[in-house]
Amino acid sequence: MIDTHAHLAFDEFSNLDEIIDGAKKSGVRKIISSSSNIADSQKAIELSRKYPGIIYPSVGIHPQQTDPQNKQSIRQQLDALERMVKSNKVYAIGETGLDFSEPPPPEIARTIDQQIGLFKGQIQIAKQYNLPLIIHSRKAFKEVVRILKDEPDVKGVFHCYSSGKKGIKDVLDLGYFFGVDGNLTYEEGLQAVYKNIPIENILLETDSPFLTPIPHRGKMNKPEYLKYILEVLAKTKNIPSREMDKQTDQNAHKLFSF
Numbered sequence: 508m509i510d511t512h513a514h515l516a517f518d519e520f521s522n523l524d525e526i527i528d529g530a531k532k533s534g535v536r537k538i539i540s541s542s543s544n545i546a547d548s549q550k551a552i553e554l555s556r557k558y559p560g561i562i563y564p565s566v567g568i569h570p571q572q573t574d575p576q577n578k579q580s581i582r583q584q585l586d587a588l589e590r591m592v593k594s595n596k597v598y599a600i601g602e603t604g605l606d607f608s609e610p611p612p613p614e615i616a617r618t619i620d621q622q623i624g625l626f627k628g629q630i631q632i633a634k635q636y637n638l639p640l641i642i643h644s645r646k647a648f649k650e651v652v653r654i655l656k657d658e659p660d661v662k663g664v665f666h667c668y669s670s671g672k673k674g675i676k677d678v679l680d681l682g683y684f685f686g687v688d689g690n691l692t693y694e695e696g697l698q699a700v701y702k703n704i705p706i707e708n709i710l711l712e713t714d715s716p717f718l719t720p721i722p723h724r725g726k727m728n729k730p731e732y733l734k735y736i737l738e739v740l741a742k743t744k745n746i747p748s749r750e751m752d753k754q755t756d757q758n759a760h761k762l763f764s765f
């Protein structure tokens with residue numbers, strides 16, 4: 508299995524040796540450490556050096572400001588991101604996108620214009636360096652799709668896809684993937700949505716430390732719990748888990764070019 512989205516740079520994972528060990532034992536072969544700001548991105552790159560062959564960095568800036576102490580302008584942050592991409596081996600740009608919901612404190616809301624500038628800037632970096640996008644889209648699906656339609660050469664994944672049956676066609680038309688998380692194990696509505704999504708377009712992700720699947724719901728999430736998502740997905744699609752594992756593995760290799 509490949510966990511295509513976990514926040515390993517977060518303080519919750521100070522015992523990373525143990526986390527990685529547990530992930531390996533449960534059958535996770537690769538983990539993409541997804542980032543939400545510049546400091547986070549730098550740390551993801553450092554982690555990929557410390558744990559080669561298992562941690563793969565994605566660098567990016569979340570639509571909401573997750574690092575309120577950072578006083579740099581959008582332009583300065585985009586420049587810093589580009590320097591990072593230029594001089595390090597990274598596997599994706601993200602998470603990036605649009606989020607029109609109220610951010611949880613201490614995060615700070617960016618204006619719609621700021622978010623769009625930040626998103627488009629990161630799409631250009633992805634295009635220039637031939638990297639896929641890890642899209643965070645919340646209450647902004649139509650706007651995100653509209654922007655991505657203008658950049659047909661760039662591919663990516665709608666991480667933690669949540670735009671229902673009605674959004675499936677838009678994502679498929681873009682040639683993007685659907686990231687499925689632990690909420691699949693307890694949201695029947697989401698299972699009904701996944702019945703309609705082709706398996707060639709699904710990527711497994713935990714979004715650790717968030718979205719813990721059943722049977723560990725209520726505790727902190729970690730990559731080793733990916734197997735519970737795989738099992739429920741396989742059951743939902745009525746496909747043996749081994750086959751689902753193989754297919755989602757192939758999908759991840761296709762998008763992220765490991």
Ligand SMILES: [Zn+2]
Pocket residue numbers: 602643666667
């Ligand atoms: Zn996200």
Ligand SMILES: [Zn+2]
Pocket residue numbers: 512514541602714
């Ligand atoms: Zn995330």
